[in-house]
Amino acid sequence: MLPYFNQDFGNPSSIHLYGRQARKAVDKARESTAKVLNAKFDEIFFTGGGTESDNWAIKGIAFANKNKGKHIITSSIEHHAVLYTCEYLEKMGFEVTYLPVDRYGMVDPQEVERAIRSDTILVSIMFANNEIGTIQPIKEIGAIAKSKDVYFHTDAVQAVGSVDIDVEDMNIDLLSLSGHKIYGPKGIGALYIRKGTKIVPLLHGGAQERNRRAGTENIPGIVGLGKAIELAHTNMEKNNKRLIGLRDRLINGIMNRIDHVLLNGHPNLRLPGNVNLSFEYIEGESLLLSLDMKGIAASSGSACTSGSLDPSHVLLAIGLSHEIAHGSLRITLGEDNTEEDVDYVLEVLPPIVQRLREMSPLFVQEKGGCQYV
């Protein structure tokens, strides 16, 4: 990827040698991306990231098919790139059904089927959730969408490189992916669009990406994405096996050492590196700060980490109360993490939780037999 920043600077739209070299590099990345999804070469379109891909898929389908209908189906736990795009379309006169999820964060395919109306033009359900890691029954949902002749989009930003994806077998019409979630560069993504799909562009201008996505291509980003997706796919089975081992060691270790902890998400149908737990009686941000001081980088669904008043919409959607959602902690394990890292977390976390609980007025109430106020 690096040579494309300063040595191979050709514009792939140019006829000259440098342009042709750049075109070749882009074609190779497109080939790699298509192969991983079992898509065709000319069904892959590079974008500026997962957010652009989601925006393009949903707005592009909505605007191109509004004469057929104005109804869209999605879920209540989508990434904001999908949710806020849907909310925008509602303001433009479209109707959106936000399907609920069960306590594991799972969408019921039968509810998708029941929600489809004669004017439904799109079903958009994420492949795997970014917060709680739940992997959706995509193949079942794809089959339903196909049988009802409705386009099916999936935001697979979290799933690519961790889950087997086959757009043919799963009847996926549009799929969003991003570079930096698979150890590729930031600011690059792709949208898979099944051949024959009726969609309008999001960006207008030049003839790049076969007239579908205007703007000079981000060549280093595209090359980086192509390489990253190829590596992620090649090593997926081996990496997943190792990550699932580390993940379950961490989850079980924490639950064995600390009382009043809840696992958020599904026990098995979850991303290999995703750990999301709620610690009762304490607030997530103070937990993150304490872990950060020990060199552990984590995140939380607490409102206090986002500056908003409400905790994560995903945690509320799986039925957690506000107070339990405030006490959530997400740890993502990756390629560089080892068993020693997991054991280090298991060593430092219990005293941190203990300290914060001793400071918490809620903890005392519980000991005295009281519940949350």
Next chain:
Amino acid sequence: MYSDKVMDHFTNPRNVGELENPDGVGEVGNARCGDIMRIYLKVENDVIVDVKFKTFGCGAAIASSSMATELIKGKTIDEALLITNKAVTQALDGLPPVKLHCSVLAEEAIQKAINDYKEKQKNKLGA
């Protein structure tokens, strides 16, 4: 994002805990919003001779509680009532804008605890 002072009071909070038979208790906030602050006072001759707190909340909420207890310890009731959220924030070398409500909670908790003390005094005199 936090000042060294905030981190110091978060890591080593002063006056954490409860008081047995406190002369005044004030609790503000609720778990739904992610913040609860409870302050206990021991008062002799209208002087706050001891103060403890318990807080459920973020780093700024814990640091604000700790700083608030430090600011009112040894002060008279009237002096303590003059402590504003601004004073708490300044003593912490500032708070991020989204965390200013934590210092407001600290001010409210002090006032509630002092009002509770005053109420109890009134009841004692009345009895």
